[in-house]
Amino acid sequence: MFDAHPIIRPPPVEVVQDSEKQNAPVFRVVLTGGPCGGKTTAQQQLMDTFSSLGWKVFRVPEAATLLLGGGVVFSECTPEQSFIFQEQLLLAMLSIENVFFEMARSNSELGIKTIVLCDRGAMDASAYISREDWRRILERNGLDEVELRDARYDVVVHLVTAADGAEGYYTLANNAARSEGLSLARELDKKSCNAWVGHPVLDIIDNSTPFTQKIERATAAVAKRLNIPGVPTIDQRxxxxxxxxxxxxxxxxxxxxxxxxxxxxxxxxxxxxxxxxxxxxxxxxxxxxxxxxxxxxxxxxxxxxxxxxxxxxxxxxxxxxxxxxxxxxxxxxxxxxxxxxxxxxxxxxxxxxxxxxxxxxxxxxxxxxxxxxxxxxxxxxxxxxxxxxxxxxxxxxxxxxxxxxxxxxxxxxxx
Known part of the structure; x- marks a missing residue:
């Protein structure tokens, strides 16, 4: 059905790889999770923490929020429009990330150690469409799932939605593009997490502690995985x-x-x-x-x-x-x-x-x-x-x- 309406898209996006020799380290970190999980707060905390330790920190904005904020109402889309939107969303996400990855690579050559914080990553797009449509998007654009999931990012941190374990704090107020209730939020959280299963470095940050400690646990997890000293560690083994x-x-x-x-x-x-x-x-x-x-x-x-x-x-x-x-x-x-x-x-x-x-x-x-x-x-x-x-x-x-x-x-x- 979709082939009858060719999709207009920019040139194919290449997955950026770090050069074999780096003068300074570059790390690419994904913050993901269900609605109201604390990604925005965690991103700010990570930026403040690692900047104070001498790292240059780039923040990649969430592509879905940018596009949905432009007037697209997902519930009003036909199946064909949903497919078009998800394909273009993935391509836009990769394109935006590549800008920051290239800047980080340039920093590396200048001896500037850099962390790129991504508000969601490529695999998150797969949580919102059928497996069949996801595979078709990859095939149409010459992309590989293993490459996107395992090789593109160094660390993935999944912040569990407040709808699972901290229901009293779940809110839709801090994101105008968010419309999920508790049940749907839990479902999307599970799908988002499963999308990243298989990544070599995946940390799950649940709601077993108060929110402030949850953000501290996320920060400590990133620091530990990247072997960055100066951040209080959590007793995890x-x-x-x-x-x-x-x-x-x-x-x-x-x-x-x-x-x-x-x-x-x-x-x-x-x-x-x-x-x-x-x-x-x-x-x-x-x-x-x-x-x-x-x-x-x-x-x-x-x-x-x-x-x-x-x-x-x-x-x-x-x-x-x-x-x-x-x-x-x-x-x-x-x-x-x-x-x-x-x-x-x-x-x-x-x-x-x-x-x-x-x-x-x-x-x-x-x-x-x-x-x-x-x-x-x-x-x-x-x-x-x-x-x-x-x-x-x-x-x-x-x-x-x-x-x-x-x-x-x-x-x-x-x-």
Whole structure:
């Protein structure tokens, strides 16, 4: 039906990639969430905080608010008009973002460290249309979902709508383009969150604390993910659990990735536990034929703590670094299943080699988390060194090899 009325649009928008060599860091952060979640306040708080720490901060305005403020009433649109609007909204969003991304890249070359704060990101557009229409928009414009979701932004922070857990504070007054009631707000919040499931760095900020603390938690989450000192941190840590098996049919929406980790040879000293300083590893992560690549460096600080930094790298740099792989260790190949359960973000690593069939569940929490009820969890292995990826990569037999679950269902069900 829509093909009978060609859409007039600007030239195709290219996804901007950082150059392989940067003089100063550039980070791209998305603030997303349902209506009345606190995005505007969080954006201002992030700008104030990081500006005071010497960062140049750019704020990308929300494209939907700009366009809807121009007189478009979505409820009055025909299906064809809705499709046109959503396609043009996505293209406008990418175009506006690219202006700020290019300015940030220029800053990098001048030695100016920069953070770009995006009021929503590309994947948010998919929450407001059918899956079929979303795929069609991507195809018509030569865009790829994995590229938009996983490679375009460094951190995604989802601020849960006040309609879910803080109903008394839900209001439509601070955004003239907003018209959602409580029920619809919760529905849109869930769709928006699910749209980002699969991003490597996704933080969910719920309404379990007063609003001021909620904004502080969002700020601390960004600072921690980007390893920016000077911001009070929240007591959140990674938890890891050994899982017996996967359900025959996964009961919640999820994203499935193929992941390969390799440790590199480094010239640092070797600690008593065999952990090198610095410890370097590269990762290839993707869906289908599209992959993203990262380099992670872990450094042991004088006080015994470890500082971990991570940056995106190009495929060419990945191949160059792969030639420096530590041949005393295995490449770790696994299937990663990312999903939401009870407003918490999880992933399960299904090991293919080595330790085929081993299942490890991971999440971040301020305390022991409630686990998804549909998983058969054996025990908490957070502090068990046998289940660290560094030790699992050893070519010599690992003590945890006996814990490998041989009865895991076929991985094909998650293709």
């Amino acid at each position: 990674k938890y890891k659990f050994l899982v017996a098996s996967l359900p025959e049919s996964f009961p919640v929406e999820h994203q499935d990735f193929q992941v390969v980790h390799d440790y590199l040879i480094s010239d640092g000293t070797t600690a008593a536990d065999g952990d090198r300083i610095p410890q370097l590893r590269i990762r290839r992560r993707g869906q289908g034929k599209l992959f993203t690549y990262t380099l992670t460096q872990r450094v042991r600080l004088p006080d015994g703590q470890r500082l971990e930094t991570r940056r995106s790298i190009a495929a060419r740099e990945y191949e160059t670094l792969l030639a420096q792989r530590d041949t005393t260790r295995n490449s770790i190949v696994k299937r990663r299943i990312c999903f939401m359960s009870d407003s918490r973000y999880y992933h399960i690593d299904v090991f293919q080699e080595p330790h085929a069939g081993l299942l490890l569940l991971e999440t971040y929490s301020q305390g022991p988390p409630e686990l998804p009820p549909f998983l058969d969890v054996i025990r908490d292995v957070t502090n068990d060194p046998d289940y660290s990826m560094f030790n699992l990569s050893r070519i010599s037999p690992s003590p945890c090899a006996e814990a490998t679950v041989s009865s895991s269902p076929s991985l094909e069900i998650y293709e």
